Amino acid sequence: MLGKKMVTAQKRGETRALCLGLGMVACSMMMYFFIGITVVPFYTKSVWTAETVCKVLKANIKDKAFCPNSDGSEDEEIFPYPCLQVWVNLTASGQEVMLYQTEDTLERNPKCSYVPDKLENPKEVKARIETIASNFKKYQTFPCYYDPGGTQTNVILSRLYPSKGLLFAFLWPTLMFTGGCLIIVLVKISQYVSVLSAWQ
Helix, strand or coil: CHHHHHHHHHHHHHHHHHHHCCCCCCHHHHHHHHHHHHHEEEEEHHHCCCEEEEEEEEEEEEEEECCCCCCCCCCCCCCEEEEEEEEECCCCCCCEEECCCHHHEEEECCCCCCCCCCCCCCCHHHHHHHHHHHHHHHEEEEEECCCCCCCCCCCCCCCCCCCHHHHHHHHHHHHHHHHHHHHHHHHHHHHHHHHHHHHH
């Protein structure tokens, strides 16, 4: 009687462990799919892949620019902000090009090097842009990214999805997938050993 109870408990434990392993594998596959349709397209779409050194030529704050709506329509009265324009000398080619913060900055407003968040206070935005301009004038040499293919003549300060970030995004689903597969393998080994022991 006691042996039957132990076998039943063992089978229940194996079933639960197997379900856990399969659940981890399924969740990791869903995470892979989510990353594949969200992060990977932005990474592959970016043409600013080569890193070089940029030297600031001038950093000026022009008249106020206007931030477009989130739906794409432009309402010039929604969020005006000072327009910072940073021009740099590209070491790789020696050209004078305009610097943008990220790929998204160029899409939101190609006239300005920095586009602030619309929810920020206008005074804080002005102070932040002035600080950024002074930092560019102070630290004139820094790494930046350019398009080696030449389709984009401008450069960006940082990529939204760098290679390290992409690898980090795939790290957690990979660990979950490996853990789930390991649990399934251990359960199968345990079942095989149990059957072998009972046969002997």
